[in-house]
Amino acid sequence: MSDFLQRFAQAFTTLDKHNLHLLDSLYSQDIAFTDPLHEVHGLPALRGYFAQMYSNINQLRFDFHGFDQVAEGEGYLRWKMSFCHPRLASGKVIRVEGCSHLMWRDKVYRHRDYFDAGALLYEHLPVVGSVVSWLKRRMG
Template sequence: MPNEQAVARFCAFFNKLDKTCTEKLYEVYTEEVVFNDPLHHIQGREALSRYFATMYENVERCQFTYHTQQQQGKQAFVTWTMEFVHPRLARGKPVRVAGCSALTFADDGRVTQHRDYFDAGAMLYEHLPLMGQVIRWLKHRLN
């Protein structure tokens, strides 16, 4: 059964993750891990490694600030704020996105299921040149 150390290891891993260290995924994830976020559904550690390598290819910086952690049995929930810099988003300025990770751990303390919840518009769409203007306008109109 996982413990606080498994959750801490997961959080620390994400603050070290970049395009050069995806080969260390085996320390945190099981071979058959299932990963979901608002934009992707990925099965297997090998596919997850390719996804992270591609995602981090142009990211200049990515840092997580962790807030609340809840754990019960093999389940854990971690709230976070991610700040990243990508040269093609927000004119290269930092983008901040709040989110939550729902994790299921295997008996050995590695993650077997990982689901991220966040606003995909706040992360990506709002920072694209044309689409961003439309989304910001719509949000303004709805408020």
């Protein structure tokens, strides 16, 4: 188990809209951040992305349950994210599992998240959600 990954996850769980300055201690200035919905380059852009994300949700929590270092300065975090958004799922808690691939030197310079974007967003939209559910049933 990687000490770096555990420290990163512990610090990441403390983030909220009031302390986004902590991103500076986790990420390098040239951070490349990617998830299924966004791609962000540079620490200022990442701060903006997180500020927008936290301003649109009522609560957000990450529960980390896997810390796998695969090489020097490279590893994966497995997690479950729980959040509430007033316009999704009638404001009820939504839970999504995913993992993060991190590359670091002293700080993370590459962060890529993998998760089901449908489970995060599309399934909870009024019209689109029913279409996504129907498609999943048909393909399953």
